[in-house]
Amino acid sequence: MGASVLLLVIGxxxxxxxxxxxxxxxxxxxxxxxxxxLSWGLIFFGVVVGLRAVxxxxxxxEPIVWRTNTLILGAIIxxxxxxxxxxxxxxxxxxxxxxxxxxxxxxWKETIALAVFLAILCVLVFIYALHQSIPVIGSS
Amino acid sequence: MDILHNLSVxxxxxxxxxxxxxxxxxCLLGTLIGVLPGIGxxxxxxxxxxxxxxxxxxAALIMLAGIYYGAQYGGSTTSILVNIPGEVSSIVxxxxxHQMARQGRAGPALAVSALGSFFAxxxxxxxxxxxxxxxxxxxxxxxxxxxFSLMVLGLLSAVVLARGSLIKAIAMIFVGLLFxxxxxxxxxxxxxxxxxxxxxxxxxxxxxxxxxLFGINEVMANLEQPPAxxxxxxxxKNLWLTRQDFREAWPAVLRGTGLGSxxxxxxxxxxxxxxxxxxxxxxxxxxDPSRFGRGAIEGVAGPESANNAAAQTSFIPLLTLxxxxxxxxxxxxxxxxIQGIAPGSAVIDKRPDLFWGMIASMWFGNxxxxxxxxxxxxxxxxxxxxxxxxxxxxxxxxCLIGIYTVNNSTTDILMTMFFAAxxxxxxxxxxxxxxxxxxxxxGPLMEENFRRSMVLSRGDPLIFIFRPISxxxxxxxxxxxxxxxxxxxxxxxxxxx
Numbered sequence: 191m192g193a194s195v196l197l198l199v200i201g202x203x204x205x206x207x208x209x210x211x212x213x214x215x216x217x218x219x220x221x222x223x224x225x226x227x228l229s230w231g232l233i234f235f236g237v238v239v240g241l242r243a244v245x246x247x248x249x250x251x252e253p254i255v256w257r258t259n260t261l262i263l264g265a266i267i268x269x270x271x272x273x274x275x276x277x278x279x280x281x282x283x284x285x286x287x288x289x290x291x292x293x294x295x296x297x298w299k300e301t302i303a304l305a306v307f308l309a310i311l312c313v314l315v316f317i318y319a320l321h322q323s324i325p326v327i328g329s330s
Numbered sequence: 331m332d333i334l335h336n337l338s339v340x341x342x343x344x345x346x347x348x349x350x351x352x353x354x355x356x357c358l359l360g361t362l363i364g365v366l367p368g369i370g371x372x373x374x375x376x377x378x379x380x381x382x383x384x385x386x387x388x389a390a391l392i393m394l395a396g397i398y399y400g401a402q403y404g405g406s407t408t409s410i411l412v413n414i415p416g417e418v419s420s421i422v423x424x425x426x427x428h429q430m431a432r433q434g435r436a437g438p439a440l441a442v443s444a445l446g447s448f449f450a451x452x453x454x455x456x457x458x459x460x461x462x463x464x465x466x467x468x469x470x471x472x473x474x475x476x477x478f479s480l481m482v483l484g485l486l487s488a489v490v491l492a493r494g495s496l497i498k499a500i501a502m503i504f505v506g507l508l509f510x511x512x513x514x515x516x517x518x519x520x521x522x523x524x525x526x527x528x529x530x531x532x533x534x535x536x537x538x539x540x541x542x543l544f545g546i547n548e549v550m551a552n553l554e555q556p557p558a559x560x561x562x563x564x565x566x567k568n569l570w571l572t573r574q575d576f577r578e579a580w581p582a583v584l585r586g587t588g589l590g591s592x593x594x595x596x597x598x599x600x601x602x603x604x605x606x607x608x609x610x611x612x613x614x615x616x617x618d619p620s621r622f623g624r625g626a627i628e629g630v631a632g633p634e635s636a637n638n639a640a641a642q643t644s645f646i647p648l649l650t651l652x653x654x655x656x657x658x659x660x661x662x663x664x665x666x667x668i669q670g671i672a673p674g675s676a677v678i679d680k681r682p683d684l685f686w687g688m689i690a691s692m693w694f695g696n697x698x699x700x701x702x703x704x705x706x707x708x709x710x711x712x713x714x715x716x717x718x719x720x721x722x723x724x725x726x727x728x729c730l731i732g733i734y735t736v737n738n739s740t741t742d743i744l745m746t747m748f749f750a751a752x753x754x755x756x757x758x759x760x761x762x763x764x765x766x767x768x769x770x771x772x773g774p775l776m777e778e779n780f781r782r783s784m785v786l787s788r789g790d791p792l793i794f795i796f797r798p799i800s801x802x803x804x805x806x807x808x809x810x811x812x813x814x815x816x817x818x819x820x821x822x823x824x825x826x827x
Binding site: 232252320 | 381495497498500501504505507508511515517518520522523525546549550553554717718719720722723724726727730731734735738740743744746747750751754755756758759760761777780781784785787788789790791
């Protein structure tokens with residue numbers, strides 16, 4: 191059922207955002223032709239998947255574990271927010287610590303040690319060895 | 331004669347110190363990620379793409395290819411010792427390999443899988459040498475009509491092997507195709523689905539998409555359901571096979587190699603299917619099938635040879651037709667495009683050093699892997715003791731830095747997060763991301779070829795049926811879909827996954 195809604199949303203979004211692209215005719219296709227065909231295809235699949243979900247009850251969707259996915263996704267956002275303003279070392283430290291918290295076997299001391307180790311390793315590898323133009327600490 | 335000449339060119343190119351070094355790096359990395367469950371070759375190759383910008387195209391491809399077939403060697407180690415597959419393609423090796431280890435025969439199990447893989451790898455490389463030029467020459471006759479039909483065939487056969495519902499898998503291809511079209515339209519210059527964001531004019535980034543859907547998503551999936559580990563702790567001694575082991579194993583190795591070489595060439599198949607097919611075959615022709623599941627050496631020898639042979643020959647469609655047959659090949663295709671090489675039949679003619687050099691490197695690579703995996707097995711076993719809670723932050727951090735350093739763009743990082751979240755939803759809804767990635771990479775190519783065909787035929791879609799080669803390809807695609815719908819096959823498919 192969830193898959194059906196997802197497909198319908200993508201298909202409808204494809205049509206809506208593509209509504210101004212010129213469609214053209216088959217022998218002279220505009221930029222909107224194929225996106226329109228694909229969007230309608232997705233809507234069709236969304237309906238079929240939805241109907242099948244109603245007819246045959248499949249296994250229930252596994253419960254969503256909010257702790258892991260929000261922490262991992264949050265760590266990625268932190269990376270995007272921090273890398274320009276605080277530099278590589280601080281960013282890596284924060285991202286590592288935050289993501290490690292997502293594991294059920296989280297341990298404080300070990301995580302801090304890992305975060306420090308990774309921060310140093312990344313600075314050595316990416317800045318000193320591969321010469322990437324990211325500041326170690328501070329904004330670029 | 332021609333082949334000998336070509337091979338000597340290849341060996342000449344591959345045997346340079348730099349290329350051998352990158353071959354070794356690729357094989358080591360491949361074994362490493364093969365041994366470690368929870369990180370696959372797709373994420374690793376994608377992670378290393380930024381590093382390859384500075385390399386020559388040949389060195390880059392040699393290293394990335396090494397990761398893929400190296401992972402097939404490493405994956406079996408984890409299957410045998412820990413009873414969880416290090417790679418998906420070594421799932422069946424768990425069945426008999428781990429039983430052998432429990433009976434104190436871990437040494438012979440590891441030895442037979444490494445030797446079988448080595449033999450299969452060499453044969454697989456030979457198959458590429460003989461087969462690729464023929465296929466490439468054949469495909470020179472292809473026009474946009476045939477290419478479009480070929481891509482239809484490739485995408486549909488990839489779907490057959492996806493786990494779960496067929497309709498969902500085809501729908502995922504459509505999603506991928508649509509995502510692939512975002513960005514500036516090549517023919518008219520119209521910006522499509524860019525929402526006015528300048529970073530989107532070149533389309534959705536390949537790296538953020540693959541990393542989000544595979545690398546980071548694998549991390550999230552593993553954290554939710556940590557695989558149980560049961561390491562066989564006894565020391566591995568005696569890697570030698572007894573005379574009887576050898577007698578039982580070598581026919582299985584031969585059969586596995588043959589089966590794997592053929593299945594690898596088919597678009598959409600690859601290492602996973604090959605190992606399953608080989609195990610089924612061995613069990614079917616065995617005099618005493620009840621031995622399987624209790625430590626039969628054929629059950630390790632066959633599938634391990636098959637997956638390695640298939641890993642080699644799955645390069646054929648990419649190198650000759652420009653058609654990626656699985657997600658790893660799609661990432662390889664991305665790497666080639668980044669290096670400014672258009673994958674396809676032109677590679678053999680225009681860059682023979684590159685084509686033959688890469689094939690020759692596979693010989694060296696397989697030899698290196700034999701050494702990496704047999705005498706040095708102890709090192710990899712020790713790595714298995716690193717707990718996942720320490721491993722996954724490293725994977726995450728390397729993924730993110732890899733993506734960031736390509737364009738120094740935080741938009742790419744946010745895109746990665748979007749695709750990680752999207753991939754998480756797909757996982758919960760029982761949709762496989764692999765068809766999406768294949769559709770994504772083929773989307774622009776398919777649109778281009780479809781448009782050209784339509785111009786050629788003045789808008790008549792029947793052109794795809796009136797051309798004999800195109801008709802054959804489409805008929806093959808239809809047969810594949812029919813096979814899946816048939817109940818008999820449905821049953822086998824359910825068993826396999």
